[in-house]
Amino acid sequence: MTPASTTVPINSRTRMPVDERRRQIAHKAAELVARYGSYGVSMQTVADAVGLTLPGLNHHVRGRDELLTLIIETFYDDFTDDATMAAQLRQSGARDADGLLSLPATLARMVDSNTTRPELVGLFIRLAVEAHDPSHPAHRYYADRHQRLLSVMRALPWRLPPRFQAPAAFDDLLRTAFCAMDGTEVQALTDPDETMADLWARVERTLFGGPEWAEAR
Incomplete structure (x- = not known):
């Protein structure tokens, strides 16, 4: 109704x-x-x-x-093209003297941004679920957005442990991290005992807390 x-x-x-x-x-x-x-x-x-x-x-x-699309582009995505997206990722990536970016820092900045706008995160998740249907008006937007983000991130220079420097291994790491981020957002919206930041801290310890990340964070 x-x-x-x-x-x-x-x-x-x-x-x-x-x-x-x-x-x-x-x-x-x-x-x-x-x-x-x-x-x-x-x-x-x-x-x-x-x-x-x-x-x-x-x-x-x-x-x-x-x-x-206007709702999401206005209040969730603040990039309009791949170049803008890449520039924003570079700003949040804690570049070292060689210009290499920190993946943990970049992902943490994304989570920090989302902790300030839980209602919008809820909207984004709701529309993402609905847009799984190919007939949904936002289906193409969501499909394109995911692939664009992965493509831009693959092309940036990252500070990585040796085992993640191969393209296939880095792709697996990216997809795993974003699966964890999606789950963090859903759980934070449904579990009042832990915030999104609390939950992401658990992810960080698990994905990026090992000795191999000591020089790559």
Whole structure:
């Protein structure tokens, strides 16, 4: 059942700059989807929530596919292309004198960022599960995002123990780390006794705590 419309201030119907209006749409839609799921929120509900007519909403967001992508790109992903993604990873990777990046530091920075936005993490997970269906409007976005992230990370210069320097071994390590990160996010949202940071500390000790990582962290 479609949720009831959300009350908005009367001045929300005033004209806004396009970028500001799209951010308002993304913000309100994120709240609604996080609560009801993407299939439980209609475009009309979002239009009502931001004080627009349906044609007015469609002027800014042309359908559910664009709406869902807008939510994630606005509040979860802050990169728009592979070059931007690579630059952000370099900034968080604790480069050494040779320009090599720390994988543990990079992953920890990702987790730190997500601990500050649990509601958005919940939305991302909910949409990821729904988007497993090839007919879901965000299916292609999620499939492409995962492959893009792995591809960019494979291409960066990492500080690694010898056994992970082979491409196949590094690929296994990356995929294992992201499986652990996904599990950390889900468990943190369902277990009130440990935070995401607490859970990731366990992962770090297990994946990166051995002697071989002493010079590679």
